[in-house]
Amino acid sequence: DVKVTQSSRYLVKRTGEKVFLECVQDMDHENMFWYRQDPGLGLRLIYFSYDVKMKEKGDIPEGYSVSREKKERFSLILESASTNQTSMYLCASSSPGQVGEPQHFGDGTRLSIL
Amino acid sequence: LAKTTQPISMDSYEGQEVNITCSHNNIATNDYITWYQQFPSQGPRFIIQGYKTKVTNEVASLFIPADRKSSTLSLPRVSLSDTAVYYCLVGGGSGNTGKLIFGQGTTLQVKP
Numbered sequence A: 001d002v003k004v005t006q007s008s009r010y011l012v013k014r015t016g017e018k019v020f021l022e023c024v025q026d027m028d029h030e031n032m033f034w035y036r037q038d039p040g041l042g043l044r045l046i047y048f049s050y051d052v053k054m055k056e057k058g059d060i061p062e063g064y065s066v067s068r069e070k071k072e073r074f075s076l077i078l079e080s081a082s083t084n085q086t087s088m089y090l091c092a093s094s095s096p097g098q099v100g101e102p103q104h105f106g107d108g109t110r111l112s113i114l
Numbered sequence B: 001l002a003k004t005t006q007p008i009s010m011d012s013y014e015g016q017e018v019n020i021t022c023s024h025n026n027i028a029t030n031d032y033i034t035w036y037q038q039f040p041s042q043g044p045r046f047i048i049q050g051y052k053t054k055v056t057n058e059v060a061s062l063f064i065p066a067d068r069k070s071s072t073l074s075l076p077r078v079s080l081s082d083t084a085v086y087y088c089l090v091g092g093g094s095g096n097t098g099k100l101i102f103g104q105g106t107t108l109q110v111k112p
Helices: none
Strands: A004-006 A010-013 A019-025 A031-038 A042-051 A054-057 A064-070 A073-078 A087-094 A109-113 B009-013 B018-023 B032-038 B045-050 B053-056 B061-064 B070-075 B084-091 B106-111
Touching (some): A004 A087, A010 A019, A019 A031, A019 A109, A031 A064, A031 A073, A042 A064, A042 A073, A054 A064, A073 A087, B009 B018, B018 B084, B018 B106, B032 B061, B045 B053, B070 B084
Parallel strands (some): B009 B106
Antiparallel strands (some): A004 A019, A031 A042, A031 A087, A042 A054, B053 B061, B061 B070, B084 B106
16 A cells, blocks of 8 residues: 655744655655645645656745655755745655546645744 | 636435535546545545546546536445545646646535
8 A cells, every 4th residue: 555654744833944844655656746735725736746856836836845856755845934834735646657647645744834 | 727616515414325516617638537535634535536427436436427527426325434525636637737726625524
């Protein structure tokens, strides 16, 4: 069974800090995704990676960057955290092929920016 | 940009069939339609995926009309454990990740 692990379930940071959210998958998937989930808005795609060192912007990339140095690990970086980035962050992975292949999600990191 | 719309909430009783409809008027030719289930404190879990007509698996059916502007997730004989949020996702067929559009989610409450 595919396992997607996010390093923290809860995280509290201060405005202006650089924040790293880590995600690891154990199924050798090429595709990895970062979403944020907010009440009433569903899931919105921040960034997507289809291979090591490859990335594409999603719907809401502003204020975020990503890093994919190894196939199994995909990091989301908040360069200078702001209060409007307080949210639930979800990582997902999928097997190669179309981007629409079924995704496997981690259980999320609830990030609070004070 | 495509917009994916679904009801905010639905109520049902144990043993009933539940149908949740998602509207996606601007679906592209190559887009898939995928449904996910999410329980509190967990990530979404894949339920079913289709492109056109009808798809059935061991937990659900997905009905897609010929124009593909909507889709209906059907859950047969729901139980209390089916209480969850259900998300419709449209996109992914073109390779353009910007077109992975989730609906706002439908909270299904199953009552005894």
